[in-house]
Amino acid sequence: MMAGKGFTRIYNLSGGIKAWNSEVAVGPPELGLELFDGAESAEQTIIVGYGLEQGLREFYLDMQQNVDDKEAKELFQMLADIELLHQKQLLKLYDQVTGTSMPEDTFEKEKVQPAMEGGLTTAQYLERFSPDLESKLDILSLAISIEAQALDLYQRAADKADQEDVSSILRHIANEERTHINKLTQYLDAMA
Amino acid sequence: MLWKQFFTPVTSIDANQAKKLVLDEGADNVTFLDVRQPKEYMAGHIPASHLIPMGELDKRLGELDPNKPVVVY
Numbered sequence: 001m002m003a004g005k006g007f008t009r010i011y012n013l014s015g016g017i018k019a020w021n022s023e024v025a026v027g028p029p030e031l032g033l034e035l036f037d038g039a040e041s042a043e044q045t046i047i048v049g050y051g052l053e054q055g056l057r058e059f060y061l062d063m064q065q066n067v068d069d070k071e072a073k074e075l076f077q078m079l080a081d082i083e084l085l086h087q088k089q090l091l092k093l094y095d096q097v098t099g100t101s102m103p104e105d106t107f108e109k110e111k112v113q114p115a116m117e118g119g120l121t122t123a124q125y126l127e128r129f130s131p132d133l134e135s136k137l138d139i140l141s142l143a144i145s146i147e148a149q150a151l152d153l154y155q156r157a158a159d160k161a162d163q164e165d166v167s168s169i170l171r172h173i174a175n176e177e178r179t180h181i182n183k184l185t186q187y188l189d190a191m192a
Numbered sequence: 193m194l195w196k197q198f199f200t201p202v203t204s205i206d207a208n209q210a211k212k213l214v215l216d217e218g219a220d221n222v223t224f225l226d227v228r229q230p231k232e233y234m235a236g237h238i239p240a241s242h243l244i245p246m247g248e249l250d251k252r253l254g255e256l257d258p259n260k261p262v263v264v265y
Contacts, residue, residue, distance in 0.1 A: 002262070005253050009261035011213070014204040016265040017228075017236060144246050151250060181247040189229050 001152040042166055045157035046094045049173070050087055051112045052150050057083040059146065063139050072136060075187060079143075079180055086173050093169050136191060144184050151177040210263050223262045238265070 002010055060080035064073050094111075095101050102111075154174035161167035205213070214222050224241035226233050233243045244252045256262065 001250055002253060002258075006258035007253075007256070007262055008258070010203075011210070011261065011263045012204045013210055013263050013265035014206050017226075017232075017238065148246055148249065155250065178247065178250075185229055185245060185247045189231055 001148055042097055042157065042161050042163075043094070045153065045160075045170070046090050046097065047111050049150075049153060049157070049170075050090045050094075050107070052153065053083045053086045053090065054108075054112070056080075056146060056150065057087075059143070063143070066139065067136060069136065072187075075183070079183075082176065082180070086176070089169060089173060093166060097163075097166060137188070140184050140188050140191075144181055144188075147177050147181045147184065151181065205263070213261060213263065217261060221260055223256055223260045225256065225262050225264045227264060241265075 057080045060076045060083065064076040064080070067073055067076070091102070091104060091107055094107065151174055154170050154177060158167045158170035158174060161170060224238045226237050226241045226243045227246045227249060228237075228243075229245055230243065233241075237243070242256065244255065
């Protein structure tokens with residue numbers, strides 16, 4: 001999110017405030033800010049966005065299995081449902097931008113999957129960032145950082161979109177991701 | 193879902209490296225950015241860090257100097 005705004009030297013403080021207080025180096029999960037490069041066309045943004053929504057949805061459904069708390073389960077289910085809605089909106093947008101009418105499975109197979117090649121699966125991704133899945137705090141922190149990526153992607157795409165209607169749909173989805181972040185942070189606050 | 197498209201992990205530094213950064217650059221030339229919630233910030237934070245909760249970060253980046261190194265926690 002920050003790299004796109006001219007920040008060139010960004011460091012994640014590993015271990016966060018805890019490591020700072022105790023002044024020892026620990027090996028914590030890297031749940032900090034991550035960035036991604038942006039140079040996507042409107043069409044590419046939609047494809048990438050669709051993949052991202054799919055990932056978010058998988059992530060939330062996965063996390064839902066990992067928490068016992070009823071309220072947290074409901075929160076993750078709700079977030080997963082909204083991501084599904086976003087996928088539908090994005091597919092509609094793709095048809096509109098490209099002037100095609102692509103069935104969902106064809107779109108996923110021919111466009112989304114190739115675009116996502118070479119990446120990590122959700123499981124590998126989680127392993128790499130190794131959140132403590134017993135810790136709601138870790139799960140929520142990871143979810144917030146993922147939503148922040150999504151928000152950033154949509155916002156940049158909306159700014160770049162030539163057509164006003166494309167831009168407004170992307171902005172709408174961006175705002176929903178922002179709402180998600182706020183919901184997640186409220187939940188974090190309530191836990192504290 | 194494959195994630196490589198979205199995430200380029202930021203360089204992680206530990207507390208000692210962060211302190212060395214402050215020594216090398218001068219305390220005024222390093223920004224510590226606290227992206228946690230205000231409650232957590234109040235409970236304890238790195239001295240002189242700037243609080244911008246994650247949910248507000250995109251709108252408030254203008255408060256920070258992009259030319260200075262930023263240590264995020």
